[in-house]
Amino acid sequence: MGLSYFKDERIRLIQYLYKRYSNLELARDTDRPVAISGLETRLGRTFESRVNSGVFEKFFERTILWTASSTRLLSRIEYKTDQVTPPSWSWMSYLGAIRYLEIPFDEVDWTGDLKNPSVAENPDTTVTTGIVASAREITIDELELFSSVTLDTDVYNPDFTHSQWRVITVGRSKNANMHDNMLYYVLLVRPTRLNKPCHTGEIVDKSCPFYERAGVGVLNASDFSENSEEIRLV
Secondary structure, X not given: OOHHHHHHHHHHHHHHHHHHHHOOOOOOHHHHHHHHHHHHHHHHHHOOOOEEOOEEHHHHHHHHOEEEOOOOOOXXXXXXXXXXOOOOOOHHHEEOOEEEOOOOOOOEEXXXXXXXXXXXXXXXXXXXXXEEEEEEEEOOOHHHHHOOEEEOOOOOOOOOOHHHOEEEEEEEEOOOOOXXXXXXXXXXXXXXXXXXXXXXXXEEEOOOOEEEEEEEEEEEHHHEOOOOEEEEEO
16 A cells, blocks of 8 residues: 555545534534544654644645535624634634535646645644635636535625625545546635735735635636636635
8 A cells, every 4th residue: 555545545534524523513613613623633643743723734625625514505604802713724713614615636737826834834824813814716606606605604694795706726636637627626605805914924915915715626628718817815
């Protein structure tokens, strides 16, 4: 057995345990991060990986591509102001069982459009400063979009419009034979009203747009623009 086999089994184990934990009923919904913290510490030590809000940096792309486990959407957990709130890209922000996208091993290339926090100048600040990402405009209508993407929750800002949706491509299938038929595994994101400066090293960039995760799915290359803008996913 090759080393890739053991890596695959590690990922399957992590995903299995997180799926189980996400289905637990706790006395308080806000205990979600605390209930799994001990397990995360042990897994991170065993697999020699930093773990950030349920996402393993060594298996970054596969552990961030989670979704609701059934047709029932998740609901956002209301954390108190004195509690540390998990970021929108963490399943610990939501109430409900999760699963992970079915992505065949050795059949996907990771795009790098969602920057792994392990390569950031200060990985420990990712939760507060956001993950650097390249976001792209969507070129299909909302009906077609939602046939390929699963939303995390159905709670919307009434002022939100379809033109504000963006996608972050995380991986692309190796099996497509034409550009337009290339399948991409994506995060669906939308603007957040978060108002704070964006740090790039020692520089503060006040124009940095902040986005939050809204869903996940699989799109064709023709479903979104080739042009992108840099954002922070919080």
